[in-house]
Amino acid sequence: MKEPLRLLLDQALERLRADGTLPADVAAPFAIERTKNREHGDFATNAAMLLAKSARTNPRALAQALVAALPQNSLLAKVEIAGPGFINFFLSPAAYHEEMRRVHAATQAYGTNRIAAGRRTGVEFVSANPTGPLHIGHGRAAAVGDCLARLLAAEGAQVVREFYYNDAGVQIDNLAKSVQARAKGMTPDDAGWPADGYRGDYIGDVANAYLRGDTIEFEDHAVTGAKDADSLDAIRQFAVAYLRREQNMDLEAFGVKFDVYFLESSLYSDRKVEETVRELVAHGHTYEEGGALWLRTTDFGDDKDRVMRKSDGTYTYFVPDVAYHLSKWQRGYARAITELGADHHGSLMRVKAGLQALEMGIPKDYPEYVLHQMVTVMRGGEEVKISKRAGSYVTLRELIDEVGRDAVRFFLVYRKADTEFTFDVDLARSQTEENPVYYVQYAHARVCSVLKQAGVAIGDASTSRR
RNA sequence: GCGCCCGUAGCUCAAUCGGAUAGAGCACCGGCCUUCUAAGCCGGCGGUUGUGGGUUCGAGUCCCGCCGGGCGCGCCA
Numbered sequence: 001m002k003e004p005l006r007l008l009l010d011q012a013l014e015r016l017r018a019d020g021t022l023p024a025d026v027a028a029p030f031a032i033e034r035t036k037n038r039e040h041g042d043f044a045t046n047a048a049m050l051l052a053k054s055a056r057t058n059p060r061a062l063a064q065a066l067v068a069a070l071p072q073n074s075l076l077a078k079v080e081i082a083g084p085g086f087i088n089f090f091l092s093p094a095a096y097h098e099e100m101r102r103v104h105a106a107t108q109a110y111g112t113n114r115i116a117a118g119r120r121t122g123v124e125f126v127s128a129n130p131t132g133p134l135h136i137g138h139g140r141a142a143a144v145g146d147c148l149a150r151l152l153a154a155e156g157a158q159v160v161r162e163f164y165y166n167d168a169g170v171q172i173d174n175l176a177k178s179v180q181a182r183a184k185g186m187t188p189d190d191a192g193w194p195a196d197g198y199r200g201d202y203i204g205d206v207a208n209a210y211l212r213g214d215t216i217e218f219e220d221h222a223v224t225g226a227k228d229a230d231s232l233d234a235i236r237q238f239a240v241a242y243l244r245r246e247q248n249m250d251l252e253a254f255g256v257k258f259d260v261y262f263l264e265s266s267l268y269s270d271r272k273v274e275e276t277v278r279e280l281v282a283h284g285h286t287y288e289e290g291g292a293l294w295l296r297t298t299d300f301g302d303d304k305d306r307v308m309r310k311s312d313g314t315y316t317y318f319v320p321d322v323a324y325h326l327s328k329w330q331r332g333y334a335r336a337i338t339e340l341g342a343d344h345h346g347s348l349m350r351v352k353a354g355l356q357a358l359e360m361g362i363p364k365d366y367p368e369y370v371l372h373q374m375v376t377v378m379r380g381g382e383e384v385k386i387s388k389r390a391g392s393y394v395t396l397r398e399l400i401d402e403v404g405r406d407a408v409r410f411f412l413v414y415r416k417a418d419t420e421f422t423f424d425v426d427l428a429r430s431q432t433e434e435n436p437v438y439y440v441q442y443a444h445a446r447v448c449s450v451l452k453q454a455g456v457a458i459g460d461a462s463t464s465r466r
Numbered sequence: 467g468c469g470c471c472c473g474u475a476g477c478u479c480a481a482u483c484g485g486a487u488a489g490a491g492c493a494c495c496g497g498c499c500u501u502c503u504a505a506g507c508c509g510g511c512g513g514u515u516g517u518g519g520g521u522u523c524g525a526g527u528c529c530c531g532c533c534g535g536g537c538g539c540g541c542c543a
Contacts, residue, residue, distance in 0.1 A: 039487095040486070044486090082486070084486075084523085084524085086486065171543060290541080309541085316541070316542080318543090344537095346537095347543090373536075373537080416479090418472075419473095420536060431505075433492080436491070446502080449502060449503065450502055
């Protein structure tokens, strides 16, 4: 509806330029907005306020001229000038009828546009380490990231949903050691339990499956438990496969599908990490000190330099992260969006600094970050504490089973991503008007009922599960 | 101590690029069931936008200080 209004205004402005009311060369990025207040009509524009100065008149007088110059049309019932020089548009019933016809004709495509037509856009989200079941925080990431991807697609972008697996490195070692300890009959409170081991009960499940020789099938691989508690390598492979499959099942239950699962380990096997380091060294943004290789991130706005290669020869986590984001650029993502928990915001600066230090013409704001704040779970009026000691937390799967997929997704995108959020399980489950999900469902039921009473066939839009 | 995010009605939160009288839901108070679901509708009450300055025609929004909360600050990820 803004487009026809903009067209009318453009014509009016053209007339004013033609008759000399406005200088021939002025243009202003005026806005057409929905009004906040019904008394101000349906839409309003600030055009007169923005152009008054160059017309050498006051906003209200210019607004008068603009309104007088508007072409005749059937969309507008009334046009008023108000306040400091706003022009308020009141739509005619015919305008609404016309819009209804457009909705009906466009069906699912209604409201989409081509702003980002064909633009290759990578949206990375969740990216949980395969070291345990997904929790509510991952759920927020999944819901926010998936909505973002859908919105971008609705703008015509060519969206790729991407999940980055940290399947190499210390955390995975800790996982393997934990499963091994379980397989050897230890429990987390025993003296010999790995120092940074994972303590959750699921570790025992993984160990049992491994010892039974279960076969894990996922993403067209299959891994079979070797039953050998001494083979840390076999355990690692099995455990990662087991937990990746679990996470994939959680995500599927949540209605989120990824196009690319990108493995950190591939960055090593494809020599991308090496290549990245070589380029950074070649461009002179590194130095050696204390047996370690440092990246001069302070050249790019960081508050201190960061170690890239530790004195033991291994890389710190952000180096593959830079290599990963470089690969996004090399794979042709004109736009890359990385959705992260706010507790990782410290890594933003490093990754961006790394990309800039490569001197490959990657834009300064690449990638774009979307951060979400922490989620806490309330049940029975009390916060459900995450027990680090027991390794227990409320899993995404439990929440989906308990309150339903759509309700969980609804609540997780109901608030801005950058404010902390408390998920009240009892509220989400309640069948009362305090539960916004219930309220929305009721509205849907009423619409269906009205259509039924009217004898109108219920089409795709109203029977869609979405 | 430093960095990032947040602070708006009793509660949970909106407020588009800095624009009009800061809006919703819940809660509370009052009205409304012979016809589409009362799981509802209508009305009312409710605000020093944490606080003190600044910028300007105009600030919840931008800048500086302070107060309060969260997260981060490793040759961990």
